[in-house]
Amino acid sequence: MSGHGTPIPMTSRKGAPLRGEAHVPGDKSISHRSLILGAMAVGETRVTGLLEGQDVLDTGRAMEAFGAEVINHGGGEWSVHGVGVGGFAEPENVIDCGNSGTGVRLIMGAMATCPITVTFTGDESLNGRPMGRVIDPLALFGTQSVGREGGRLPMTIVGAKSPVPVRYVVPVPSAQVKSAVLLAGLNAPGNTVVIEKEATRDHTERMLVGFGADLSVEDTDEGSVITLVGQPELKPQTIIVPRDPSSAAFPVCAALLSEGSDVLVPNIGLNPTRAGLFYTLQDMGADLTFENMREEGGEPVADLRAQYSPNMVGIAVPPERAASMIDEYPVLSVVAAFAKGQTVMKGVKELRVKESDRIDAMAQGLRAAGVEVDEGPDWWTVTGAGFGNVEGGITAQSRLDHRIAMSFLIMGLATNKPMSVDDGGPIATSFPIFEGLMTDLGAGITRTNV
Numbered sequence: 001m002s003g004h005g006t007p008i009p010m011t012s013r014k015g016a017p018l019r020g021e022a023h024v025p026g027d028k029s030i031s032h033r034s035l036i037l038g039a040m041a042v043g044e045t046r047v048t049g050l051l052e053g054q055d056v057l058d059t060g061r062a063m064e065a066f067g068a069e070v071i072n073h074g075g076g077e078w079s080v081h082g083v084g085v086g087g088f089a090e091p092e093n094v095i096d097c098g099n100s101g102t103g104v105r106l107i108m109g110a111m112a113t114c115p116i117t118v119t120f121t122g123d124e125s126l127n128g129r130p131m132g133r134v135i136d137p138l139a140l141f142g143t144q145s146v147g148r149e150g151g152r153l154p155m156t157i158v159g160a161k162s163p164v165p166v167r168y169v170v171p172v173p174s175a176q177v178k179s180a181v182l183l184a185g186l187n188a189p190g191n192t193v194v195i196e197k198e199a200t201r202d203h204t205e206r207m208l209v210g211f212g213a214d215l216s217v218e219d220t221d222e223g224s225v226i227t228l229v230g231q232p233e234l235k236p237q238t239i240i241v242p243r244d245p246s247s248a249a250f251p252v253c254a255a256l257l258s259e260g261s262d263v264l265v266p267n268i269g270l271n272p273t274r275a276g277l278f279y280t281l282q283d284m285g286a287d288l289t290f291e292n293m294r295e296e297g298g299e300p301v302a303d304l305r306a307q308y309s310p311n312m313v314g315i316a317v318p319p320e321r322a323a324s325m326i327d328e329y330p331v332l333s334v335v336a337a338f339a340k341g342q343t344v345m346k347g348v349k350e351l352r353v354k355e356s357d358r359i360d361a362m363a364q365g366l367r368a369a370g371v372e373v374d375e376g377p378d379w380w381t382v383t384g385a386g387f388g389n390v391e392g393g394i395t396a397q398s399r400l401d402h403r404i405a406m407s408f409l410i411m412g413l414a415t416n417k418p419m420s421v422d423d424g425g426p427i428a429t430s431f432p433i434f435e436g437l438m439t440d441l442g443a444g445i446t447r448t449n450v
Contacts, residue, residue, distance in 0.1 A: 008447060009395075010405070010424035010435075012412030015444035017260030017308070022251035022437055026051040026076065026241035027269050028430055029203050030299075032059050032102055033179075034239045036110050037211050038080030039068035040087075040186065043236035047078040050241055054429045055100035062107050065091035085234060086187040090116035094154070097122045099355060099400070099429045102176055104153070105134045109180025112138040113163035113187035121154040125355050125400040125426075131155060133172070134180045140166040141184050165190040165230055169223075172350070173323040175200035175273075178226070182208065182215075188230045197223040200323045201273040206299070210237055242269030242301050246327045247431050249277055250406050253331050254443060255306035256286050257338055257387075257414040263441060264291075265304040276325030277332060278304065284312040284339055310387045312339040319347030326350050330407040333362045337371040338414055339384035349378040355426075356399035365396035365408055369415060393417030402426040406434060409445055420448060 026049040036059065038045030050056065060070045060078075067089035069081035083089070088111050095118055097104035104120055108131070111118055121127065132151035139145070142160030147153060165188045168181050178194050182204055185192025205226060208215050214229035248268045255263035270278075270290070281288050287307040294301050314336055322345075325332070329351055336343035351358040359380050363373040370391035372383040392415025398405035405421045412419025424447070427434050438445050 005425065007423035008425040009420060009422055009449055010409060011418050011420040011446055011448045012409040013418035013444040014413060014415065016442045018251070018255050018258050018263050018441040018443060019261065020263065020441050022263055022265045022441060024243050024247040024251065024265060024437070025053065025431060025433060027244040028053065028056060028246065029102065029201060030207070030241050031056045032106055033203055033207050034241065035059050035063050035070065035080055036106055036183065037207055037234065038236065039063040039066060039082045040085050040110060041082040041211055041234035041236045042084045043082065045080045045082065045236040046238045047080065048240045049076050049243070050078045051244065052076065053432050054098055055103055058096065058098040058100055059103040059107065062095050062097065062103070065093065065095060066111065082234070082236065085231060086114055088114045088116060091118055094119045094121055097126060099123050099126055099426060101126060101129055101355065105131070105176040105180050106183060108134055108138065108157060109183035111159055112143045112157065112184040113141050114159045115161040117156060117158045119154060119156045123400065127153045130353060133174060133177050137166065137168045137177065137181050138184055140168065141188055163188040165192045167193040169195045170197070173198040173200050174350070175204070179204040182226065182228055185228045185230055186213065186232065190230055192228045192230060194226045195223050196226070198320065198323055199224060199273060201271065203271065211235055240296060242296060242299050243267045245269055245274045245277070248304060249328045249331050250410055250431070250434065251438065251441060252278070252281070252288065252304055252306040253335050254410045254413055254438065256281065256288070256309045256312070256335060257410070259308055261306070261308045263306050265306065267301055268304050270300045270302050273324050276321040277328035280315070280317055280321065280325065280332065281335065283315050284335070285309060286312055314339045314341035314343040314382070314384050316344040317346070322347040327403060330358050330362050330403050331410060333366060333382050334407050334411040336382035336384050337366060337390050337411065338387050340386050341384060343382045343384065344379070345381070346379040348380070352377070355401040356404060358401065358404065361397065361399050361401060361404045362407065365394065368394045368396070369411070369419065387414070388416070390415045391417060392419045395420040395422055398423045398426060400426050402430050406431065413443055
């Protein structure tokens with residue numbers, strides 16, 4: 001049974017070329033942070049282009065539970081009246097973060113140095129995901145926590161009454177862990193230092209500076225050293241959220257795989273810590289170009305044009321690129337199924353602990369559809385059969401994972417037989433307009449038995 005309600009089976013099939021403009025939603029990472037930092041500022045933060053998917057809406061409700069005023073003005077226009085750093089009130093009820101690992105981990109960090117007690121829960125998928133990677137560094141501030149075996153939700157966190165600053169080396173590349181520690185450090189006196197050996201998405205650092213925090217980043221032999229001076233007064237901001245590169249991945253890849261397609265995806269954020277997929281696709285020979293390159297709100301932005309690319313080849317994806325495209329590996333594996341030769345993906349163990357074990361979920365579905373896949377704890381390889389040679393004709397298990405569901409639906413646009421997913425409902429957590437956007441482009445995606 002789905003964690004969101006009645007399952008929504010969906011099917012996709014090869015059909016007409018995809019044509020037109022794909023206006024994907026606002027960036028999910030920046031949307032979460034806009035609401036959280038707005039709640040920690042003093043005054044009114046205005047947000048334009050907020051992603052109104054379930055994950056972000058759950059974060060907005062959490063900020064209201066902590067005492068901030070969050071107002072939806074319609075048309076993607078929102079405002080947040082914040083309570084200031086350290087000003088969170090104790091919620092009256094359990095904080096339900098639904099399906100969002102980003103939301104729950106960032107919120108845990110934001111409340112960890114406030115003298116309040118909060119219980120967190122989520123849907124079946126989120127409650128199965130480990131939280132130890134965040135809880136362990138938060139404990140250094142003086143936070144206490146009690147959860148289920150293996151550090152899983154539901155979990156109660158007692159915020160530190162007298163927090164101390166910390167110096168923390170992030171053991172594995174994780175923007176969520178880094179961000180949670182930095183958000184906790186806001187209400188700790190002195191300097192909180194986070195050291196990253198491998199770079200991850202840097203939206204939190206950019207946005208903290210924009211909100212007026214005293215934050216510096218230094219590249220050293222130890223890695224990237226991020227120093228945050230605690231207890232600032234964050235200043236409210238006006239934020240224009242760029243469109244989400246992780247959502248853009250789906251219409252882009254669909255156009256590359258669908259004969260005769262030409263799709264423009266406007267206003268996509270190309271932060272270098274997020275754009276790895278697009279450079280990887282270009283390395284494979286994709287007809288993908290960046291148009292109208294510019295900067296908006298401190299973030300690089302461009303319009304992406306994707307055209308049918310039947311001559312793509314498999315490559316070894318540079319492992320150092322993994323952090324910049326970790327959420328895009330499922331749909332990359334679909335593209336790899338149609339390329340010629342092997343696509344090798346290494347340094348991707350983070351995929352094992354996402355909304356699902358994404359390596360296993362994609363491997364199982366790809367194999368059932370006739371694609372050769374090999375895998376290990378931290379790597380996987382897809383041997384492409386070339387265009388016209390991928391059979392399809394299966395129902396893949398989405399495992400309550402939005403990116404797994406969308407990836408297999410994109411695959412069905414190019415397989416010889418239609419592809420189905422058992423439940424497309426989780427797509428609403430991150431990309432609520434996916435179905436309508438894709439069908440407007442001409443994609444043959446339908447709900448089954450509805």
